[in-house]
C-alpha cells in the first residue's frame with residue numbers, strides 16, 4: 001500500500017527554515033512553509049560575514065576538530081561537544097552544497113574557495129560570496145524551494161504569521177494556528193510535526209543591528225505553551241556597528257583581518273587597543289571580549305569623567321583597487337547612505353546588540369521538550385554556547401535546519417500523531433483561543449502607546465543586560481518590566497481595519513515580549529558568574545564547578561522557573577579563555 | 580526643531596479609492612524615509628491634527644538588503660530604508676509601487692516575482708542534499724563577473740520602471756535577467772541553461788523587453804541589467820538556432 005507522506009509545518013523561511021523544509025522533503029515529507037514575507041526578506045539576507053567551514057584551502061592544516069575546539073572555546077564551553085563536532089564535521093559539505101546550489105563563493109587564484117579570518121579562530125575559515133553572502137544564500141535556497149514546490153512537495157505560504165501551537169491532551173504538538181496578514185483570517189493547520197525556524201530575538205532589545213521583526217515572538221509563543229527556553233541570558237554584541245540613517249548596522253569583522261585596524265582616539269592619537277591587549281591573536285578576538293575591551297578603553301581615554309572617546313575602524317591603509325574585492329562586504333555596509341567613504345576616512349563605531357545565543361531548548365536531534373515540536377536556526381539554542389563565532393550562525397542554521405527536518409520527517413510515522421488524526425474539536429478550540437486573544441486586544445482601552453512601550457522595554461533591557469550586568473539593576477528591571485506590562489494593558493489598538501491590519505499582530509507580539517524579557521532578566525540574575533557575553537564585574541570569573549550547565553527556563557503564571565541541572569557534556573579540557 | 584512634510588498616497592484596500600494625507604515629522608539626524616514612516620506609525624496624526632490609521636508599509640532589514648521597503652519616493656522607485664529625508668527640499672511624496680497589485684497604503688503584492696522565478700526555473704537541479712564530493716571550480720575573475728548578477732534583492736524597482744511591464748504582457752521585470760545570468764554562468768547552472776533560455780524566449784521573457792534600460796537606473800543594488808538583457812537576448816537567439824538544427 002502507498003503510505004501517506006508525513007505532513008510537516010515549518011515556521012520561517014530564512015536559512016534554517018528552508019534547509020529544514022528541503023531535508024524533510026528529501027525524507028519523503030510534504031511541507032508547508034509559513035513565513036511573514038517571501039523567503040528573500042528573511043533576516044538571513046543581511047549576513048555579510050560568510051559561513052565557517054574547515055575547508056583548509058589556504059593550506060594551514062585546518063581541521064573540523066580544530067573548528068569544533070575553537071567554537072567551544074569561543075562559546076566559553078557552554079555547548080555540548082558532540083553536537084558542535086557534528087556541525088563542524090558537516091560544515092565543508094554544507095559549503096559544497098551551497099556552491100552546488102549556485103552560491104558564488106569568492107575564489108583563490110586556483111579557483112578553490114577563498115577563506116577569510118574571524119575573531120576566535122586561528123585559521124582562515126570564512127567562505128564568503130561577494131559583498132552579500134546572505135542574499136545569495138537565500139536566493140539559492142529559495143530556488144530549491146521553488147523547485148520542490150513545482151513538484152508539489154512544498155507549499156509556500158508567505159504572509160501567514162504563526163501565532164500559537166495546537167497542543168493535545170497528552171501535551172504533544174499537533175499543528176499550529178496561523179493568521180493571514182492580509183485578510184486577517186485565523187486558521188488552524190494540523191501537522192505530524194512542527195519546526196520553528198523564526199529567527200532569534202535581538203530586536204527585543206534597543207540598540208540592535210537586526211531586522212525589525214526579529215523580536216522572538218514565535219519563541220515566546222511556544223514558551224508560553226510549555227516549551228523550555230535555553231540560555232536566554234546570553235546576548236551577543238558586535239563592537240563594530242555604525243549608525244546609518246537612525247539604525248545600527250554591524251560591519252563584518254572578517255574585513256578587519258584583511259588589513260584594517262581598530263583604534264580608540266586618545267590624546268588626539270590612535271590607540272590600537274585590541275592589538276595591544278591581544279597581540280598574540282593580532283587583535284582578532286571573540287566579539288564579547290573585543291566589545292568589552294574597546295568600550296572600557298573608550299571610557300578610559302575620555303578627556304572628562306562623563307564624556308566618552310571615539311572608537312574607529314580604519315581601512316584607509318588598504319590599496320583602493322584591492323579593497324574593492326578584499327573588503328567588498330565592508331564597503332557595502334558603509335554605502336552612500338551612511339555617507340561614509342571608508343577608504344578615505346576612519347569609520348566611527350559603537351557597540352550593538354547583534355544576535356542571541358539562547359532559544360528554544362532542543363536535544364541532539366533538534367526536538368524540543370514538547371513532543372512533535374522541533375526548532376532550529378536563531379530560534380533554537382544549540383551550538384554557540386556563551387558567544388557566537390562569526391560564520392557559525394549561518395552554518396548552525398543550515399546544519400540544524402537539516403537535522404531538524406530529517407528527524408521530524410523520519411520520526412513522524414512512528415509517533416502515531418498523524419496530521420489527519422487531529423480532531424476538529426482540538427483545531428476549533430485552538431482557533432477559538434486565538435480569536436479570544438484578538439477580541440481581548442481590541443477591547444483594551446486607555447491612553448498608552450504600544451510602540452513607545454516597546455521602545456521603553458528595549459531600552460530597559462539594554463540598560464540591564466548590556467555589556468556589564470549588575471544584580472541590583474537586574475532586580476529593579478524585573479519590577480519595571482511588570483510596570484511596563486501593566487501600562488501596556490492600557491494601550492489601545494490604533495487601527496480597527498479588518499484588512500492588512502499591521503497593528504493587531506504588533507500588539508499581539510508586544511504581549512509576548514514581556515514574558516521573554518522577564519526570562520532574559522531572571523536568567524541573567526540567576527547565573528551568578530561571568531561566561532562569554534554574560535559578564536558580571538562583581539563576579540568576573542567563570543565558575544565551572546557551579547555553573548557549567550545549561551540554563552533552562554519554563555513559563556509559569558508567577559514568572560519564569562529556572563533550572564540549572566543539565567550539565568554540559570564536554571570531554572575536552574576546559575581551557576582558560578585567553579586570546 | 581526642524582520638520583519634514585510627508586505626503587502619503589493612501590488606500591484602505593484594493594477596491595477602495597485612493598486619497599492623500601499629509602504628515603509633519605520631527606527630523607532626526609540622518610533620518611531615512613522608512614524611519615519617518617515608522618515615526619508616523621507610532622503617532623498617526625495628520626499635519627492638520629486629525630487622528631488617522633497608521634500608514635501600512637513593509638520593512639524588515641533597514642539596510643537595503645531585503646527589498647521589502649520599495650516604494651515610489653517623489654515618483655521614483657526606491658528603497659525607503661536607504662533614502663534620506665534630507666535629500667529633498669520640499670515635501671516628500673510616497674506612493675505604493677504601481678506595477679504590483681495594491682494591498683493597502685504603501686503595501687503591494689509582489690508574489691509575481693516568485694512566480695516569475697518559478698516559471699523560468701531559476702534553480703540548479705541537484706541530485707540531493709548529500710555531500711557529492713565535488714565543489715565546482717572557477718576562477719575569481721569569473722566569480723567577479725557573475726557575482727554582480729547574484730545580488731538581486733527582489734525589490735521590484737526594476738519592474739516598476741520598465742515600460743514593458745504592464746497589464747498586456749506577462750513580462751515581470753528585469754530581475755529575471757539578473758537571476759538567469761547568475762545561474763547560467765555557474766558551472767552546474769550551465770548544464771540546465773538551455774531549458775531556462777527556451778523558457779525565457781517564450782511568453783513573458785526576453786522577447787518582451789524593448790531595451791529602454793530604465794531598469795538599470797533604479798536598481799538599488801546597481802546590477803548591470805542592460806548588459807544582462809543584451810547578453811540574454813543574444814543567447815536566446817543562439818539557443819533557438821541550436822535547437823532548430825540539433826533538436
Ligand SMILES: Cc1cc2nc3c(=O)[nH]c(=O)nc-3n(C[C@H](O)[C@H](O)[C@H](O)COP(=O)(O)OP(=O)(O)OC[C@H]3O[C@@H](n4cnc5c(N)ncnc54)[C@H](O)[C@@H]3O)c2cc1C
Nearest residue numbers: 012013014015016036044047049050162199377378393394
Ligand atoms: C547584521 C547581521 C549580520 C549577520 N552576519 C552573519 C554572518 O556573516 N555569518 C553568519 O553565519 N551569521 C550572520 N548573522 C546571523 C544570521 O543572520 C542568523 O543567525 C541566521 O540568519 C538565522 O537564520 P534563521 O533562518 O534562523 O532566521 P531568519 O533568517 O531570521 O528567518 C526567520 C524567518 O521566520 C519568519 N518568521 C518570524 N516570525 C514568524 C512568525 N511568527 N510566523 C511566521 N514566520 C515567522 C520570517 O519571516 C523569516 O522568514 C548575522 C546577523 C545579523 C543581524
Ligand code: SF4
Nearest residue numbers: 741788789791792794
Ligand atoms: S531594458 Fe527596458 S524594457 Fe528591458 S527590462 Fe529594462 S526597462 Fe524593461
Ligand code: SF4
Nearest residue numbers: 731732734735737798
Ligand atoms: S534587479 Fe535590482 S531593481 Fe530589480 S528586483 Fe533585483 S535588486 Fe530590485
Ligand code: FES
Nearest residue numbers: 639641643646660
Ligand atoms: S527594509 Fe530591507 S531593503 Fe529596506
